[in-house]
Amino acid sequence: MFYHSGKLQYQVRVDRPDPQFAKYLQQAIGGVEGEIRVAMQYFFQAMGARGDSKYRDMLMMTATEELSHIEFLGHAVALNLEGAPLTVQEDAARDPIVHAIMGGADPRHILSSGLSAMPVDSNGIPFDMSHVYASGNLAADMMANAMAEGSGRVLASRLYNMTDDAGMKDMLSFLIARDTMHQQQWLAVIEELGGMQAVLPIPNSTPTEHEATEHSYYFLNTSLDEPTPEGRWTSGPSLDGRAEFTVR
Amino acid sequence: MFYHSGKLQYQVRVDRPDPQFAKYLQQAIGGVEGEIRVAMQYFFQAMGARGDSKYRDMLMMTATEELSHIEFLGHAVALNLEGAPLTVQEDAARDPIVHAIMGGADPRHILSSGLSAMPVDSNGIPFDMSHVYASGNLAADMMANAMAEGSGRVLASRLYNMTDDAGMKDMLSFLIARDTMHQQQWLAVIEELGGMQAVLPIPNSTPTEHEATEHSYYFLNTSLDEPTPEGRWTSGPSLDGRAEFTVR
Amino acid sequence: MFYHSGKLQYQVRVDRPDPQFAKYLQQAIGGVEGEIRVAMQYFFQAMGARGDSKYRDMLMMTATEELSHIEFLGHAVALNLEGAPLTVQEDAARDPIVHAIMGGADPRHILSSGLSAMPVDSNGIPFDMSHVYASGNLAADMMANAMAEGSGRVLASRLYNMTDDAGMKDMLSFLIARDTMHQQQWLAVIEELGGMQAVLPIPNSTPTEHEATEHSYYFLNTSLDEPTPEGRWTSGPSLDGRAEFTVR
Amino acid sequence: MFYHSGKLQYQVRVDRPDPQFAKYLQQAIGGVEGEIRVAMQYFFQAMGARGDSKYRDMLMMTATEELSHIEFLGHAVALNLEGAPLTVQEDAARDPIVHAIMGGADPRHILSSGLSAMPVDSNGIPFDMSHVYASGNLAADMMANAMAEGSGRVLASRLYNMTDDAGMKDMLSFLIARDTMHQQQWLAVIEELGGMQAVLPIPNSTPTEHEATEHSYYFLNTSLDEPTPEGRWTSGPSLDGRAEFTVR
Amino acid sequence: MFYHSGKLQYQVRVDRPDPQFAKYLQQAIGGVEGEIRVAMQYFFQAMGARGDSKYRDMLMMTATEELSHIEFLGHAVALNLEGAPLTVQEDAARDPIVHAIMGGADPRHILSSGLSAMPVDSNGIPFDMSHVYASGNLAADMMANAMAEGSGRVLASRLYNMTDDAGMKDMLSFLIARDTMHQQQWLAVIEELGGMQAVLPIPNSTPTEHEATEHSYYFLNTSLDEPTPEGRWTSGPSLDGRAEFTVR
Amino acid sequence: MFYHSGKLQYQVRVDRPDPQFAKYLQQAIGGVEGEIRVAMQYFFQAMGARGDSKYRDMLMMTATEELSHIEFLGHAVALNLEGAPLTVQEDAARDPIVHAIMGGADPRHILSSGLSAMPVDSNGIPFDMSHVYASGNLAADMMANAMAEGSGRVLASRLYNMTDDAGMKDMLSFLIARDTMHQQQWLAVIEELGGMQAVLPIPNSTPTEHEATEHSYYFLNTSLDEPTPEGRWTSGPSLDGRAEFTVR
Ligand SMILES: [Ca+2]
Ligand SMILES: [Ca+2]
Ligand SMILES: [Ca+2]
Ligand SMILES: [Ca+2]
Ligand SMILES: [Ca+2]
Ligand SMILES: [Ca+2]
DSSP: OOOOOOOOSSSOOOOOOOOHHHHHHHHHHHTTSSSHHHHHHHHHHHHOOOOOHHHHHHHHHHHHHHHHHHHHHHHHHHHTTOOOSSOOOGGEEEEEEEHHHHHOOHHHHHHTTSSOOOSTTTTSSSOOOOGOOOOOOOHHHHHHHHHHHHHHOOOOOHHHTOOOHHHHHHHHHHHHHHHHHHHHHHHHHHHHHTHHHOOSSSSSSOOOOGGGGSSSSSEEOOHHHHHOOSEEEEEEEOOOSSSSSEEE | OEOOSSOOOOOOOOSSSSSSHHHHHHHHHHTTTTTHHHHHHHHHHHOOOOOOOHHHHHHHHHHHHHHHHHHHHHHHHHHHTOOOOEEEEOGGGGHHHHHHHHSSOOOOHHHHHHSSSSOTTTTBBOBBGGGOOSSSOHHHHHHHEEEEEHHHHHHEEEEEEEEOEEEEEEEEHHHEEEEEEEEHHHHHHHHHTTTTHHHOOSSSSSSSGSOGGGSSSOOOBSSSSOOOOOOOTTSBBBBSSSBBBBEE | EEEEEESSSSSOOOSSSSSHHHHHHHHHSSSSSSSHHHHHHHHHHHHOOOOOOHHHHHHHHHHHHHHHHHHHHHHHHHHHHHHOOSOOOTTGGOOHHHOOOHHSSSSHHHHSSSSSSSSOOOOBBBOOOOOOOOOOOOHHHHHHHHHHHHHHHHHHHHHTTTOHHHHHHHHHHHHHHHHHHHHHHHHHHHHHOHHHHHSSSSTSSSSSSGSOOGSSSEEEEOOSSOOOOOOOESSSOOOTTSSEEOOO | EEEEEEEEOOOOSSSOOOOHHHHHHHHHHTOOOOOOHHHHHHHHHHHHHHHHHHHHHHHHHHHHHHHHHHHHHHHHHHHHHHHHHOOTTTTGOHHHHHHHHHSSSHHHHHSSSSSSSSSSSSTTOBBGGGGGOOOSOOHHHHHHHHHHHHHHHHHHHHHTTTOOOHHHHHHHHHHHHHHHHHHHHHHHHHHHTTTTHHOSSTTTTTTTGGGGGGGGHHHHEBBBOOOOOOOTSSBBBBBSSBBBBBEE | OEEESSSSSSSOOOOOOHHHHHHHHHHHSSSSSHHHHHHHHHHHHHHHSSSHHHHHHHHHHHHHHHOOOOOOOOHHHHHHHOOOOOOOOOTGGGHHHHHHHHHHHOHHHHHHHOOOOBBTTTTTOOOBBOOOOSSSOHHHHHHHHHHHHHHHHHHHHHHHHHHHHHHHHHHHHHHHHHHHHHHHHHHHHHHTTTTTTHHHHSSSSSSSSSSGGGGGGEOOOBBSSSOOOTTTTTSSSSSTTBBBBOOO | EEEOOOSSSSSSOSSOOHHHHHHHHHHHHSSSSHHHHHHHHHHHHHHHHHHHHHHHHHHHHHHHHHHHHHHHHHHHHHHHHHOOOOSOOOOGGOHHHHHHHHHHHHHHHHTTTTSSSOOOOOOOBBBBGGGGGSOOOHHHHHHHHHHHHHHHHHHHHHHHOOOOOHHHHHHHHHHHHHHHHHHHHHHHHHHHOOOOHHHHHSTTOOOGGGSSSGGSSEEEESSSSOOOSTTTTTTTTTSSSSSSEEEE
């Protein structure tokens, strides 16, 4: 069961409201790299977790934290929308700055939400829950989580560069930090399962006789005119330690 | 900020697992009448709430409760999927009962989720956040919330009839009860705002000079051959108390 | 069966075309607050209406009117797109006004529709029919309709403020007026059903023994540190007249 | 402006209700081959039609007819759902026939719509308006319309085969007939524009100097090992009469 | 099986990068008129093609070509994004040109893709595969393909006008040319099947006794006040040669 | 540029057609775990790849292979649909086996596709391209790819168990094998970049001063009553080697 505290996990401030940055921030709320995604992904994984309860607990605890990230980002969007123009006057309509502000803003922040955050991305596209990846396989799900946090930290780092508002930079530096931790905690589960080599190939419970293993360890060059790109994947022991990589 | 307790708000039990009912229950999780919708709707309304903080608090408290509804429904789905067939044998494939069970189940419960709940409806369609209605107008949002709870209680009542599992019936009777309360609490806000007559027409802040009031109080019969359906809406004082209803 | 007249329900004029306002108007056509939604919602409710035929007729008549709203809004969008630039010259590309106009316009109005309305919202997102709420329960559906008209009138009022074109303001004042009526006519059905108290809780046909009524009348404070927001929902008789509100 | 008559365009009857066929019929309402699509496509094309008003009128008249097709199909769905089981008893749950009926039905017909049609396809997926094709180019739009009616008639013909209900077969034979006409009327517009050769390539207003015509008339064989499939497209005059087809 | 060559089908160049035009070009990649659509449509039609293998081969060959169109358009988007601003300085934020550029760009090109193409349209909406039309009926599918190429050439022609970059105009003239061919090759299949008259009505395999032919050849005037728009569709032999057109 | 060979990468055979398994297989084509997703993901990553060209080549080569996986899976679906009933007779309609087969099949395989594969998942939901993850950050994208292949192999392994058709088992064992390789090749790129420790946190180019590093290395226990789940993530050196894990 969930509970709520009136205190935000991170206290947001915005020095100079910017409706266009409000739109950008929406990507961190309702984008595929955003907080709704991870909150719901960890929540559904937790509900489906069978086996050792510590993974279920860990998932639920971080799901809960991500809900708090949605919350303070919602405040950040609302603060950036303070002072956005809600009426239009004739001369303003000819002012390129006003036109540009409105052109760069999400029209639904003005028309639909009353200057508040929405569960949408930076193009106004609502988040859809097909992006909640929860397979019931622990290793597969940990990879999905590490991936989600990687994309989240890429996004937060880019948002950091797209604002010169000190308050926003502070908030984003907090999100960047938490993404650092979250990436590692999911990969740490894989370490506990024996490390990447031990869990590969995911799922490692598939019986060998269900696999045409003669096709399991070659890189396939499907190019007509490019040489095989040589690398760790073309020779040497496979990462799962079961064979040697080759090329076809 | 959010917190979590290991205790479910409602302790679920399933007497006889039923994969088809697991699929039906998905409507209460990821359908438009479901718990993700209300949890997120109240959450985003709370984040956007300006003015008297008691409405914001009320919204956030109930958003938090709805998250707990998702949680125990997720358990209910998983319990109903216990024992679903994960392998197929030749003779089973010719057994109409097995065929029927599988035909009536959501294939992704077996293929994608590892016998766990997903954020989808009873046809497997992922919830999309466009259904989170939050306009920033308090009366409009309270109507949206009462509507959501009405549709939720209709759904829970129908699900109650579609199972003969005592555990499931108990759980649904709890959900039905909470929907009873939630419907009323949002309508109670409208009472506090002066009652339905006072808030109509929503939004009641629109200046009269922005409205072509000569078109505001007639029912328009667009039928070529049906008489006007007479009722409270065709004569007598308008519900907002500003005029008389007429017909065109 | 439907018929059409060549006369618009409202004769639109635009004094100064504005591609950006054309984009804004799309919200009133293909947004969740828009006319496609209500037209289709009332249409499907009408088709599903069993019982007293007057409600079916009323639904179909207003569905038909809403189709006419789509129609004149479509004209309004096309008129606002008159004169939008369809070719780009080098110097224009460096003109901030031109850049701003194009930045604020929906690119698909130029690329995809030939300067005409599309069934999309102000972010270009196509309307999807999951927003057609039609449960078969009359009271639930009337709430859904009143809600839709509330959000529609909020939108029209905001659009009114976002233009200084007299023609557009006139048209919006007509839409605001019809939304006033439509809100009330659906709520008037609830009055005919005995008033809000009589229809609560929706659906009022659920047998009491299907409800864990000990959970039906308390507001749940899920906050760890906020006091219960006191109001009409925390004490006094419940709105359905069956119990007293309490708090947990 | 639209009007409605209480008389259906086609009077539906169902001899033996079948919830599974109700689900199949949904494809003809809310599928991409269905009636909502053509109704909305012709409607939006009509609103965008500039030039000779007869095409606009023709589009609007047929849009209006398609709305009537939605209407009687909606009745057909409701009639097929008469008698669908709304409660489950223990022994029934073990009856393969009951299981099969429920497995083959759309659960939302029972849970969400109150045994009525929904604007969804036969998998319960809501229609989305991105399928409304309206480019503003008359020839392109006529092709889109002929295509839509072709797919619609394919669907109606398949539905005809999937039922043995005489009432349903009658209704489908009516839809098949109207699709016959509609296909031809859009292609007849192309004849009026000078015939297929004259309108090709669509749009025929593109200046020749905007086209790298040396790439306009060869079929490109991108296969490594298959011979070029010889046909009308590999040699002889091009359909637009401007060049000879070749192969590369 | 597919293979790839390192050589682009068309060698793209961009003389002056333009992030706003990058956004416009997305329509040609991930819009309903774009290359992903035709690539996947021909691919799935090819996989479903039964009967004469030459149509299957033709479909697969052109599907393969369309994949190459996606590829060079992807390069075009990336080249147009070269030099887009990835950081914001305070003074820049007040420069209307910078504001306009950013307002007119797709924010996800900066935030999500690292200045690369995405499988989305010009409003950032991801392509969804419901637009892959493949019915298994050859004539219906050829019409769908001709339609898709018609809308594609309309789009490419409009994009041509919306840029003054010589490199982009060259690339678009190539796409316009290939659309010219592709339109005709699908219509040429219909010629091989006996011509349009022979394939009508699609599907021409529907037995006559499945059709209420008394409804197959009249144009229905559903207008209350407009005269029937006279044309090729109101009198004279039907296009399928089976009857005379009339009007009701 | 792409090319095609008439030879399938894997020669499919089906011993006993099964329309229900055809529906299950759709998950491997158009599901989020399926082949369209990886084909398009690697394709778009390749187009966006800057820097060392070997990664671009590798991505494009495997994208091309995945297209071939779509192709033979498409054949597998079509073969499983051979013999599906396309007409209904009265007595059959009462046969539970027939009912079950139809209940368990995708109705659109019969109504829409002509017994062919569609770009949809096992619930008939069209694939949408928002699942193409391509951030432009190499490490983030490699994680996304390893994740996709992990979920793909989980799916293929489950499908293997859900059929007793020897042909299908053979085909799935091939897919399982290729997923084994693909997982490892993307992780091998990370090894080349210095190993997981070196690339963490993703993106490792974010300047330290953009990160509130005091929040980067603690696991946050948000539970009110559960002890912190102890593990590799609660103490010891962080996986990126920069700090020690702690708990709050
Ligand atoms: Ca986070
Ligand atoms: Ca609830
Ligand atoms: Ca209206
Ligand atoms: Ca029709
Ligand atoms: Ca093309
Ligand atoms: Ca694969």
